[in-house]
Amino acid sequence: MLLLFDIDGTLLVRAADAHRRALHAGIEEVHGVQAPDDDIPTAGRTDLAIMRSLLLLCGVDARAIDDGVEATVSAACTAYARLCPPDLSQTVAPGVPEALAGLVAAGHTPALVTGNLEPIARLKLRRAGLGEWFASGPGGFGSDHEDRSELPALARRRAGDGRPVPREAAVVIGDTPLDVACAQADGVRCVGITTGPHPAADLAGADVVIDAMADLAGVLAAWHA
Structure with missing residues (x-):
């Protein structure tokens, strides 16, 4: 099976804190906006969907979100490598x-x-x-x-x-x-x-x-x- x-x-x-901060860091690096800490549901959603919702809340238009997907994903993953605790x-x-x-x-x-x-x-x-x-x-x-x-x-x-x-x-x-x-x-x-x-x-x-x-x-x- x-x-x-x-x-x-x-x-x-309870392993999501560094993950959340990494998504926010990726958004800020690529789009220059600070995403809010709450206001959107996250449980069970994909990171791409979460980042889109956060960017829309920040007033970033859909085309800019789509154009920046690869860069935002890369920046978030790089940030997570830095922020992730060495022992989980x-x-x-x-x-x-x-x-x-x-x-x-x-x-x-x-x-x-x-x-x-x-x-x-x-x-x-x-x-x-x-x-x-x-x-x-x-x-x-x-x-x-x-x-x-x-x-x-x-x-x-x-x-x-x-x-x-x-x-x-x-x-x-x-x-x-x-x-x-x-x-x-x-x-x-x-x-x-x-x-x-x-x-x-x-x-x-x-x-x-x-x-x-x-x-x-x-x-x-x-x-x-």
Whole structure:
């Protein structure tokens, strides 16, 4: 089974401060405006969508945003490399390393479907001590598309051997309604997890909702049976 994990709120908790500051730094460097600290929802959204919303709030027009996307992404990733703490191991959600080890031993393939820009996602996981579980190729990232609903299909294509991993052989694991929505958009199953800001009721569209990563292996085994 191809397991498409979200990062923030799912694999890691309270690891977003440097990430937020890096997006703001990228916006300021390229567009010369200081983005507000709040006023927009961020949970489950892609970094491209978050930066667009912040820039629109600052009065930057849509064409300038589009023209500056590559430069803003590059500046944000460079800023994150500077701002990211050297050790994020304390942000790993309970039971995640043990769960990943067990899932791989059982023959599953972990990959990422995350709103993070890919360089930010990779560095964040390396510094949290989880980078070894996620191969450099497969995955869908916030730098691939502004719309998160496009990412599961992209991840399945990248993980396939010449053709996409079948929908029935993939599952999204995430902590927000947008994780659930992106799974539904691609027609793959979804496991919601309540380790992030959303209670189980908010994740009701998922096929299953769990409270801890340790519960995931049992869900997958039941589906297999």
